[in-house]
């Protein structure tokens with residue numbers, strides 16, 4: 012039997028996420044605003060949790076119900092057989108969001124109707140009251156309310172999928188792993204050409220690049236019990252183990268070179284520890300260097316820099332003049348390379364004075380940032 016899933020994601024990424032989903036065997040893949048829908052058999056569902064690089068959550072659709080009033084929501088939602096899905100002793104968190112054409116019912120009221128419906132289902136079918144706690148809940152029930160319809164789903168990821176588990180504390184401005192992967196996907200990085208991050212900070216972008224280059228599944232190191240689907244009655248450990256074994260067997264040796272540097276020796280130490288946590292220390296060549304003194308490590312390749320946001324006392328200010336210098340440096344030292352820059356959107360990015368191939372906006376936490384991609388001839 013196929014499950015129906017959706018993956019929320021930034022709207023600019025829906026096509027790239029759809030391509031990732033198709034590549035692992037998802038069917039009936041289609042996109043809407045900030046979401047990708049797909050169908051998956053058991054094996055493909057597990058592959059999605061292990062292999063997708065760009066999404067933070069995967070939600071399995073349980074039912075879409077009419078939602079004209081709180082009473083109707085309760086009445087329809089209580090018919091979903093939660094007792095066939097998970098055990099009554101597990102903590103459950105309930106999250107409700109509404110779309111632009113949400114409707115007149117407050118999301119917190121919808122949430123309490125969903126909680127009542129779950130209670131009613133367990134009491135009616137199993138004669139037990141389910142766990143009322145939501146603390147560290149492995150079961151996440153989501154409601155998405157739009158146009159008087161409520162899409163009820165279960166979050167099968169549990170901990171956000173952007174948390175690969177390799178992060179080392181200590182850098183003031185690391186980006187999310189899924190944002191780093193998104194930058195690489197926008198640049199069409201497939202792991203076959205040299206990669207360089209000369210402002211690597213804690214190393215997030217270069218580690219994501221190295222994972223792509225050796226075909227490592229990004230969530231392969233997640234501990235047992237870390238995914239939401241492992242808590243469901245229909246969890247199939249044999250199929251899951253086989254999907255994990257296939258992923259491990261699919262890894263291969265690096266076929267290119269991967270480089271990372273930063274001006275701060277302490278950040279390079281953090282990046283090296285992070286790479287060791289990700290079991291990638293021998294794949295990445297680290298060094299301490301000022302970007303404005305670097306040379307291209309090969310004739311062609313991909314360079315991505317995530318420029319500093321703030322200004323340290325001893326540094327050049329990050330302003331239009333700084334961008335002019337970056338543009339000049341790309342032009343004079345990186346011919347033959349694709350160079351991309353992730354920078355705060357409010358900077359005068361045009362000052363870089365290069366013709367861009369692509370420009371995509373993201374949120375880095377709450378800060379709007381733009382990835383601009385240049386091919387340097």
Ligand SMILES: C[S@@+](CC[C@H](N)C(=O)[O-])C[C@H]1O[C@@H](n2cnc3c(N)ncnc32)[C@H](O)[C@@H]1O
Pocket residue numbers: 182184185186187209210211212213214215216272273274275278300301302303317318319320
């Ligand atoms: C926004 S952070 C990068 C964060 C990184 N993407 C991560 O996920 O950890 C910018 C980095 O650029 C480095 N940096 C600033 N000026 C530099 C320069 N001239 N050469 C090399 N690195 C520089 C800073 O030390 C800082 O680690």
